[in-house]
Amino acid sequence: MYRYDEFDERLVRERVAQFASQVARRIDGSLTDAEFLPLRLKNGLYLQLHSYMLRIAVPYGTLHARQLRQLARIADEYDRGYGHFTTRTNLQFNWSKLKDVPTVLGLLADVEMHCIQTSGNCIRNVTADHFAGVAHDEIEDPRPIAELIRQWSTLHPEFEWLGRKFKIAVSGATHDRAVVKSHDLGVRIVRDPASGETGYEILVGGGLGRTPFAAKVLREFLPREDLLAYLEAVLRVYNLEGRRDNKFKARLKILVHELGIEALRALVEEEFAHIDKARVNADPQEQARIAAYFAPPAYEDLPEVSRKLEDAQIRDPELARFVEHNLFRHKKRGYTAVTISLKPIGGTPGDITSEQMRAVADLAEKYSFDELRVTHAQNLVLPNVKLDDVAEVYEALKAHDLATANIGRITDIISCPGLDYCSLATARSIPIAQVLSHHFADPEKQKQIGEVSIKISGCINACGHHHVGNIGILGLEKKGVESYQITVGGDPSENYALGELLGPGVPAEYVPEAVDKVVSVYLAERQQGETFIETYRRIGLAPFKAAFKEIADVAA
Amino acid sequence: MLLLDREGAKADLWTRVETLDISADKVIVPSALLQDALAARRPGQQIGVAIDNTERAAALEPYFGALALVVIAFPTGYNGRGFSIARQLRERGFSGLLRASGPLVSDQFPHALACGFDEIELPDASAERQPVEQWLAAAARISLNYQRGYNYGAVANILEQRRAARRAGAANV
Incomplete structure (x- = not known):
């Protein structure tokens, strides 16, 4: 994992002092409320329905134990004993007090953390494949360039005041686990077939929200050394050409849509040609310095199969279920990446108590080389666990209600905070997730349904990624009543697709039945070995629509 | 209006005109009049140009040698287009004075300087709340x-x- 050097450390400390000064200048009237607002947002501080909310950056979803323990301490001393992991792999505290924020920022700086650019019209927290560095299908670990981009985008003097937020994701594997195509800018590490060198495919203009678009390829192959100069060119073109007349048309995706990808490419390439690359790019030695922090830990040579784990599974069918659902194939023989579900049946997706944080931190230290990941699906990962240790890890997780065996299953629901917390929300989303979770709680039923994703957003801004859920649920307000639109067929992976609407919105109480209908169509129609999304692609929308209509008609 | 640079407040020696009445020694004209103003320039007279943030750095490139000042308008503090225009002007070789004009906040002073601006022209309403000391402190923070x-x-x-x-x-x- 990356560790701050003296410069990273000093910059974050100075940023804390800067925010304290901004708060003081708001209080003494030097700054108006309108002037203070973007400054506060750039430091991750929102005013929500009931309280301030503080959003803490977890760069490319990477944490170590000491950081998670510090988050637990902040939860206990300055919040209400829990936090919430988001789809941008950040952590939110929902009950912050303005007067405490500078102190909390200081505590974060003590463990190399901050809230810089977790909101506002600037480059946001960079996300990455949560199995980066350990995935069996990886071309190259994307964390070094994620860190390079984190540093480059931090307090960037030219790009702190963009027309709208700007999200970047990086992936180094063949399978896309970082939802690259829903980002303003995606970086995919690819290998040049001719030279065998690795470089970057750059995609732009993706986004969810009220006008969802899939990102398009802007550059097929960018040499490694030019990454920062090229990013500068893209951001400059966006800053200059992006619309500023309408907040809802200000994202890069709208510029791509209105100009066309070819015209945008011409502008970017022209700007790129003007940039003095030697003056802007990071030295190869700097890239190597960062990459060295991500060298693989001291793995042992272990057999492919763990007899210990196999025997334990025979004795404990629940462990067997956990192994089947929550383990991911590691690139190192004898190891596995264990996903910790933050989706207990009936729980709030992504929520974690301070006591659970401490338990997970202990496990990371004892079993995973002190490493943790946050996933965009609002779960945690112990990326480096020996297969021999899985049963012990499972027992420890179970003791803290963290052993739910449902990763990638129908109860592994992504949900935004919705109207329970968020001032933008038009409907509640957490209670919908909870009801659906109870509805499909039976492990045998979940196993029968197999791999399927439900994603819920409480407003059109789509923080819950509903567009790319196999089953997407969007909460809206219709004549003072919460109403839920359901889509099917969304896919966040390399087979990226936006879901299709089934019909009119239905009231909350009809949602479980509607989802049931959708699942029943799949179960009735699926062929040998087909997942939900595969069946959907083969049979299309019509059968799902017909089944949904029965519910919609009753609901109407 | 308050004019300031990294040393503090400074007197504004420039005169802004909207017509070709360019009698002063240092005159700022709108970009539409730039070509005519340069053609009518007296020996020793300095010409500056004021542009909106929808105008492009490339359009000024032919005049870099003759231009002494470029003023870029910031319609609001949080519209950061001017930062990219300034950066482009500097990257493409403009070496005269660069001025940001509009209701910026002091926290943006380091951004402006980093992108190549030399000075900030601040409306009175902003300057009354944010005195020069705040700007100098912000630049060093x-x-x-x-x-x-x-x-x-x-x-x-x-x-x-x-x-x-x-x-x-x-x-x-």
Whole structure:
């Protein structure tokens, strides 16, 4: 994992002092409320329905134990004993007090953390494949360039005041686990077939929200050394050409849509040609310095199969279920990446108590080389666990209600905070997730349904990624009543697709039945070995629509 | 209006005109009049141009040698287009004075300086709340940056510092 050097450390400390000064200048009237607002947002501080909310950056979803323990301490001393992991792999505290924020920022700086650019019209927290560095299908670990981009985008003097937020994701594997195509800018590490060198495919203009678009390829192959100069060119073109007349048309995706990808490419390439690359790019030695922090830990040579784990599974069918659902194939023989579900049946997706944080931190230290990941699906990962240790890890997780065996299953629901917390929300989303979770709680039923994703957003801004859920649920307000639109067929992976609407919105109480209908169509129609999304692609929308209509008609 | 640079408040020696009445020694004209103003320029007279943030740096490139000042308008503090225009002007070789004009906040002063601005022209309503001392303090508050090629004042570039440390380390071996 990356560790701050003296410069990273000093910059974050100075940023804390800067925010304290901004708060003081708001209080003494030097700054108006309108002037203070973007400054506060750039430091991750929102005013929500009931309280301030503080959003803490977890760069490319990477944490170590000491950081998670510090988050637990902040939860206990300055919040209400829990936090919430988001789809941008950040952590939110929902009950912050303005007067405490500078102190909390200081505590974060003590463990190399901050809230810089977790909101506002600037480059946001960079996300990455949560199995980066350990995935069996990886071309190259994307964390070094994620860190390079984190540093480059931090307090960037030219790009702190963009027309709208700007999200970047990086992936180094063949399978896309970082939802690259829903980002303003995606970086995919690819290998040049001719030279065998690795470089970057750059995609732009993706986004969810009220006008969802899939990102398009802007550059097929960018040499490694030019990454920062090229990013500068893209951001400059966006800053200059992006619309500023309408907040809802200000994202890069709208510029791509209105100009066309070819015209945008011409502008970017022209700007790129003007940039003095030697003056802007990071030295190869700097890239190597960062990459060295991500060298693989001291793995042992272990057999492919763990007899210990196999025997334990025979004795404990629940462990067997956990192994089947929550383990991911590691690139190192004898190891596995264990996903910790933050989706207990009936729980709030992504929520974690301070006591659970401490338990997970202990496990990371004892079993995973002190490493943790946050996933965009609002779960945690112990990326480096020996297969021999899985049963012990499972027992420890179970003791803290963290052993739910449902990763990638129908109860592994992504949900935004919705109207329970968020001032933008038009409907509640957490209670919908909870009801659906109870509805499909039976492990045998979940196993029968197999791999399927439900994603819920409480407003059109789509923080819950509903567009790319196999089953997407969007909460809206219709004549003072919460109403839920359901889509099917969304896919966040390399087979990226936006879901299709089934019909009119239905009231909350009809949602479980509607989802049931959708699942029943799949179960009735699926062929040998087909997942939900595969069946959907083969049979299309019509059968799902017909089944949904029965519910919609009753609901109407 | 308050005019300030990294040293503090300064007198504005320039006269803004909207017509070709360019009798003063230092005159700022709108971009539509720039060509005519330059053609009518007296020996020793300095011409500046004021542009909106929808105008492009490339359009001024032919006049770089003759232009003494470019004023870029910031319609609001949080519209940061002007920062990119300034950066482009500097990258393409403009070496005259660069002025940002509009209701910026002092926290943006380091951004403006880093992108190549020399001075800020602040409306009275902003200047009354944010005195010059706040601007000077803001410029010094963050002493480091990560972005190579954006150098200003007392700010040290982190990548350059690391590079220097590597070289010093190699020399000591």
